[in-house]
Amino acid sequence: MISVGEARELVLALAPAPTAETVPLQHAAGRALLEPAIARLTQPPFDSAAMDGYALRSADVDVPLKIVGESAAGHPWHGEAAPGTAIRIFTGAPVPAGFDRVVMQEHVTRDGDVLTVMDAAGGPHIRARGGDFAEGDVVLRPGRRINAADIGLLAAMNVAHISVARRPDVAVLASGDELVRPGQTLREGQIVSSNDLAIAAQVAEAGGMPRILPIARDTEDSLRERFAEAAGADLIVTIGGASVGDHDLVGKVAFELGMQRSFYRIAMRPGKPLMAGRIGDSAMIGLPGNPVSAMVCAILFMQPLIRRMQGLDASEKLLRARLACDLPPEGNRQHYLRAVLEDGRDLPLIRPFGEQDSARLTLMSRADALLVRPADDPARKAEEIVQFVPLPR
Amino acid sequence: MISVGEARELVLALAPAPTAETVPLQHAAGRALLEPAIARLTQPPFDSAAMDGYALRSADVDVPLKIVGESAAGHPWHGEAAPGTAIRIFTGAPVPAGFDRVVMQEHVTRDGDVLTVMDAAGGPHIRARGGDFAEGDVVLRPGRRINAADIGLLAAMNVAHISVARRPDVAVLASGDELVRPGQTLREGQIVSSNDLAIAAQVAEAGGMPRILPIARDTEDSLRERFAEAAGADLIVTIGGASVGDHDLVGKVAFELGMQRSFYRIAMRPGKPLMAGRIGDSAMIGLPGNPVSAMVCAILFMQPLIRRMQGLDASEKLLRARLACDLPPEGNRQHYLRAVLEDGRDLPLIRPFGEQDSARLTLMSRADALLVRPADDPARKAEEIVQFVPLPR
Numbered sequence: 001m002i003s004v005g006e007a008r009e010l011v012l013a014l015a016p017a018p019t020a021e022t023v024p025l026q027h028a029a030g031r032a033l034l035e036p037a038i039a040r041l042t043q044p045p046f047d048s049a050a051m052d053g054y055a056l057r058s059a060d061v062d063v064p065l066k067i068v069g070e071s072a073a074g075h076p077w078h079g080e081a082a083p084g085t086a087i088r089i090f091t092g093a094p095v096p097a098g099f100d101r102v103v104m105q106e107h108v109t110r111d112g113d114v115l116t117v118m119d120a121a122g123g124p125h126i127r128a129r130g131g132d133f134a135e136g137d138v139v140l141r142p143g144r145r146i147n148a149a150d151i152g153l154l155a156a157m158n159v160a161h162i163s164v165a166r167r168p169d170v171a172v173l174a175s176g177d178e179l180v181r182p183g184q185t186l187r188e189g190q191i192v193s194s195n196d197l198a199i200a201a202q203v204a205e206a207g208g209m210p211r212i213l214p215i216a217r218d219t220e221d222s223l224r225e226r227f228a229e230a231a232g233a234d235l236i237v238t239i240g241g242a243s244v245g246d247h248d249l250v251g252k253v254a255f256e257l258g259m260q261r262s263f264y265r266i267a268m269r270p271g272k273p274l275m276a277g278r279i280g281d282s283a284m285i286g287l288p289g290n291p292v293s294a295m296v297c298a299i300l301f302m303q304p305l306i307r308r309m310q311g312l313d314a315s316e317k318l319l320r321a322r323l324a325c326d327l328p329p330e331g332n333r334q335h336y337l338r339a340v341l342e343d344g345r346d347l348p349l350i351r352p353f354g355e356q357d358s359a360r361l362t363l364m365s366r367a368d369a370l371l372v373r374p375a376d377d378p379a380r381k382a383e384e385i386v387q388f389v390p391l392p393r
Numbered sequence: 394m395i396s397v398g399e400a401r402e403l404v405l406a407l408a409p410a411p412t413a414e415t416v417p418l419q420h421a422a423g424r425a426l427l428e429p430a431i432a433r434l435t436q437p438p439f440d441s442a443a444m445d446g447y448a449l450r451s452a453d454v455d456v457p458l459k460i461v462g463e464s465a466a467g468h469p470w471h472g473e474a475a476p477g478t479a480i481r482i483f484t485g486a487p488v489p490a491g492f493d494r495v496v497m498q499e500h501v502t503r504d505g506d507v508l509t510v511m512d513a514a515g516g517p518h519i520r521a522r523g524g525d526f527a528e529g530d531v532v533l534r535p536g537r538r539i540n541a542a543d544i545g546l547l548a549a550m551n552v553a554h555i556s557v558a559r560r561p562d563v564a565v566l567a568s569g570d571e572l573v574r575p576g577q578t579l580r581e582g583q584i585v586s587s588n589d590l591a592i593a594a595q596v597a598e599a600g601g602m603p604r605i606l607p608i609a610r611d612t613e614d615s616l617r618e619r620f621a622e623a624a625g626a627d628l629i630v631t632i633g634g635a636s637v638g639d640h641d642l643v644g645k646v647a648f649e650l651g652m653q654r655s656f657y658r659i660a661m662r663p664g665k666p667l668m669a670g671r672i673g674d675s676a677m678i679g680l681p682g683n684p685v686s687a688m689v690c691a692i693l694f695m696q697p698l699i700r701r702m703q704g705l706d707a708s709e710k711l712l713r714a715r716l717a718c719d720l721p722p723e724g725n726r727q728h729y730l731r732a733v734l735e736d737g738r739d740l741p742l743i744r745p746f747g748e749q750d751s752a753r754l755t756l757m758s759r760a761d762a763l764l765v766r767p768a769d770d771p772a773r774k775a776e777e778i779v780q781f782v783p784l785p786r
Contacts, residue, residue, distance in 0.1 A: 025575060026605065029594040041579060044752065074571025074611070077581040091683070091753075092571075132753045135667060139755060147785050151751060152591025153682055153754040156584075159578025178467025178485075182418060183667025186434060189487060191549075198545025201422040205541060212419065218467070290484065291545055320739075346713075346739045352512040359437065359485070360525045361546040362532060392540050 001267040002362040003375075004300065004334045007296055008316070010262040011276050011301045014283035016167035016234070027094060028146045031208060032310035037140040040158040045078075046094040050125040054108055054115055055099040056086035061120040067113040071096065086115050095126050102126055118121040133157065140156050143208070145156035171210040171230035171282075172196045173389065174239045175216035175223060175250060176289065193241040194361065195294050199287065202298045205392060206306040208235070223253040228277070234309060236282045240289025252284055254279055267333045267375055270358035271297040283309075291383035292358040296336050296370065318372065318387040321350035323380055330377040338367035339388065350388055367391055394660040396768075397693065397727045401709070404669050404694045405657040407676035408701040409627070411558035418547055421539045424557035425600065425703035430533040433551035436525040439487040443518040447501055447508055448711075449479035454513040460506040464489065479508050488519050495519055520695060526550065536704050538600070558703035563601040564623035564675075565589045567632045568609035568616060568643060568683065587754065588632040588687050592680065595691045598785060599699040601628070603738040616646040620672070627702060629675045630695060643679055645671055660726045661752035661770055664690040676702075685751040687744025689729050692782065711765065711780040714743035716773055723770040731760035732781065743781055760784055 002010075020034045047304040049055065049071070056065055071077040072094040079087075081098025089095065089102055106120035133139050139157055140150060146164070154162060180186060181191040194213055213235065216226045230236045238250050254277075255261070261277040268274075270293035275286030285302050287294040304314035322327035322344055337352035352371050354362050369388040373380075380386065395403075401521050413427045419681075426772030442448065442464070449458055458479040462472040464486040472480075474491025480489065482495055500512035526532050532550055533543060539557070547555060572586040573579060574657055586608055593603035604626065609619045623629045647670075648654070654670040661667075663686035678695050681688040697707035730745035745764050746756050762781040773779065 026590055026593065041585070043754075045579070045584070046582075048752075050750070050752070065682060071582070074569060074582055092584070118687070127750065127752055132749070132755050140758070145786070147758075148591050148594035149688060149754070149758040151594045151785070152587040152688065153758045155575045155587035155590045156684065156754050158575050158577075158579070158585050160574070176467060177532070182548045182551050184551075186438070186551070189439075189467055191438070191466070192434070192551050194545040194548035194629070196540050197419055197548045201541035201544045204422060291549065295542060295545065344696065357442075357443070357520065357524070359443070359520055361436075361542070361549050362525050365533070365540075365542040365546045367542070391542070393538065 001265045002263050004266060004268050007263055007266045007274070007276070008301060009119050009303065011285065011305050012264065012314055013275065014278060015305055016301055018309060018311040020163045021166045022161050022163055024161055025151060025159065026162060028162055029148060029151055030147050030207065032312050033140055033144045033146055033162065034311055035142055035163040036138040036167045037157065037159060037162060039133045039135055039137045039139050042130045042134045043156055044127050044129055047129050048127045049091055049095055049102045050087045050127050051102060052090050053105045053125065055089040055102050057081065057083060057099060058078045058101045058246050060084060061117045065115040067110070069113050077345060096208045099317055100124060103162045138169050143313065145312060154385045168208040168234040168306050168309040169232070170203045170235045170237060170306065171211050171213055171214060171233040172237050173175065173226050173230060175218065176240050177218045179215045180188050191384060195289070195291055198291070198295055199237060199239060199298055202295065202303060203306060206303040207310050208306040218249055218254050220249060223249055224257070225248055227253065227257055230282070231280060233282050235305065236279060236284045238284070238286045239294050254284065259284060267392050269335045272333070274301065275280050276301065291361050292364050295364055299370070312357050317389070319390055321348045321388055323384050323386055324349040324351035325382050327380040328371045329379045330375065332375050334375050335372065335373040336370040336389070338363050339369045339371040340366065341368040347385065350386060368393070394649055394658045395656050396680060397659060397661050399668070400656055400659045401694060401697065403581050404678065404698050405701050405707055407467070407655065407669065407671060408698055411702060413556045414559045415554050415556055417544040417554055418544060418552065421555055421557060422541060422544055423600065424539050425705050426533055426535050426537045426539055426555065427558045428556040429531040430547055430550065430552060430555060432526045432528055432530045432532050435523045435527045436549055437520050439519045440522050442486050442488055442495045443520050444470050444485055444495060444497055446498045446518065447479045448488050449481040450474065450492060451494045453477060454510045456672050458508040460503070460508050465693055477687055492515060493519070537704065538705060548636045548676040561601040561627040561699050561702040562604060562625070563596045563628045563630060563699065564604050564626040565593050565596065565630050566606045566609060566619050566623060568611065569633050570611045574610045584627055587680070588684055591630060591684070591688055592630060592691055594698060595688065596699060599696040601699040602653050611642055613642060613646050614768045616642055617650070620646065620650055623675065624673060626675050628698065629672065629677045631677070631679045632687050637753045644668060647677065652677060662726045662728045667694065669694065683751050684702050684754050685757045688757055692763070706726055712783055713778055716775050716779055717742040717744035718775050720771045720773040723766045723768065725768050728766040729763040729782070730766065731756050732762045732764040733759065742776065743779060762786070
């Protein structure tokens with residue numbers, strides 16, 4: 001058995017370099033930026049008014065001024081900024097060269113085309129040309145998942161299409177004679193296949209494109225057929241058939257198909273019988289068949305691998321909480337306990353479920369967090385600070 | 394001007410009751426559950442083995458046992474659990490009535506078909522029928538955004554289709570003579586339209602279906618045409634044209650089209666000129682034209698409205714951090730400062746940007762959080778605890 005950290009490194013090493021595709025900006029949200037994003041213009045493109053008011057020369061604030069024009073966004077004023085003059089100006093509109101100040105409309109009086117500044121404090125209320133970014137600047141760097149603010153920024157940079165990582169093609173394969181698709185009447189001994197649907201949703205969450213294969217039966221022929229269908233995938237995720245039981249066919253068939261195995265078992269709970277390696281041109285992860293173990297292993301290993309395949313940060317994000325209760329000492333495997341988070345004095349309080357049966361999907365669905373307990377962790381008291389993996393809500 | 398809290402209540406009151414649609418489970422991730430999800434079977438459906446080993450009678454642990462069969466997932470054993478016998482059993486397989494215990498395979502020795510229990514401690518390692526849920530149980534309640542764990546749970550409940558809230562149809566309308574679509578060569582005074590793309594991404598983030606309308610020009614005719622195209626939307630979001638400037642056409646045209654306005658201005662920075670109400674059968678929000686103000690108002694008002702329209706929790710989620718620096722006293726409007734979060738001793742440290750110009754999209758893209766400062770908040774010292782709105786990463 002290897003440690004969780006060692007297993008994580010071996011899994012991440014399976015990621016090929018991301019490949020690029022170009023998408024229009026309106027479809028870029030959630031995608032991984034793959035090349036530096038360079039501004040195609042200067043923003044603001046000109047000195048512009050930061051508020052509605054009047055543009056004038058600072059030297060003129062004490063004398064009545066003649067209003068000689070108006071500058072609005074999209075309708076710049078093209079006159080000359082002569083001494084003793086001012087123009088009406090609106091937020092975002094160009095400030096003509098020569099005028100060096102915008103006075104808020106609340107701070108002036110206007111009588112026909114004569115302007116008097118009442119309050120000259122504050123200002124200059126001009127946004128300098130290039131204050132946000134200049135043409136040619138690298139504004140966003142690769143390795144970033146594009147969010148709504150980035151979309152706005154890229155548009156303002158006059159970038160209409162960007163290069164993002166192709167979403168990894170992930171084949172998801174559940175196997176078991178007992179498994180049937182949901183919505184049917186079950187015969188004795190049959191169980192609804194829930195793992196492949198849940199894991200596919202986790203694939204999509206991490207940015208991959210899940211492809212759910214038909215359920216494999218517990219025969220070598222059936223598994224070989226499925227592996228043939230999965231060929232070409234960036235990642236093949238099998239579920240079940242990887243326990244130490246007599247029914248471990250997935251490992252046998254994968255091995256016969258040329259799988260190079262990185263490891264087979266990890267010192268962790270739940271999820272000991274995890275397998276990872278390479279088969280043909282695909283990375284492969286074999287998740288345990290137990291539903292909760294499968295999901296926990298997917299969070300700890302599969303999702304980081306899918307992120308790494310897109311050039312994204314794949315490091316573990318651990319947060320801190322205070323224990324809501326005492327805990328007994330741990331065994332020799334790192335333990336991930338399903339837990340809920342509650343409001344705390346400073347840090348949140350974390351309360352692991354008393355029942356940690358890894359077959360209970362209701363507990364996984366109710367959990368906010370996986371409390372991490374290192375191998376051989378001693379007994380812990382309530383109020384001690386511990387680490388957790390946040391679960392998506 | 395009304396307070397942020399009052400404005401929020403008025404905006405949320407614009408939400409009609411969510412309407413239902415049925416989707417297959419594999420397309421349910423991220424959707425809002427609208428009806429109670431009821432288990433269509435009992436899980437586990439039978440008493441089942443919690444690990445690989447041997448099923449036997451507790452009374453028999455001290456005597457050699459005859460192995461009379463095997464129970465595997467999908468291949469139950471149908472014999473009789475007679476005294477003095479045991480069966481080989483695999484995780485998840487049915488435990489025949491009469492056997493009340495599973496002994497781990499590591500704790501026995503086996504010689505042909507004779508089994509000897511070496512270590513009888515622990516156990517019974519049987520998952521009781523219905524331990525996760527029973528047929529007819531309401532397992533998930535409405536008002537929940539469905540995540541990967543829920544998908545697995547629903548599948549295990551034998552639910553193949555579920556009733557979720559229809560995604561709100563949200564028309565997004567930017568207006569301005571100066572606006573052009575990204576990717577073109579700009580003439581003097583022109584600006585790339587970035588707001589509608591960013592707001593559309595925020596609509597999708599909250600679960601809505603954005604529909605970006607062609608840019609409206611600064612004429613009443615152009616705006617009327619766009620409002621006609623938006624008709625039927627659950628929500629119409631206009632951007633710009635809502636300032637106090639002479640160019641406020643959106644408010645005028647919306648009023649003439651019968652808009653019932655809930656409010657017009659809010660005591661907040663950035664984003665004072667926010668407008669909300671109802672026009673025809675649609676809710677309407679008029680966001681300020683300033684890009685950062687538009688995004689901040691969308692986070693505080695538009696996204697909660699879209700969530701409420703799906704029957705989801707729309708309450709404000711404020712987190713706590715310690716100030717990384719001193720701050721001056723605030724004015725009479727609630728202030729949302731763009732800020733970054735850093736690791737802290739207990740809580741994270743929050744550091745607002747020194748420059749808060751609401752035209753700078755680079756700052757919005759770099760921000761992790763909006764630091765909330767109430768109206769008339771006194772000066773604050775570094776290390777004081779403050780509240781923030783987390784921004785999506």
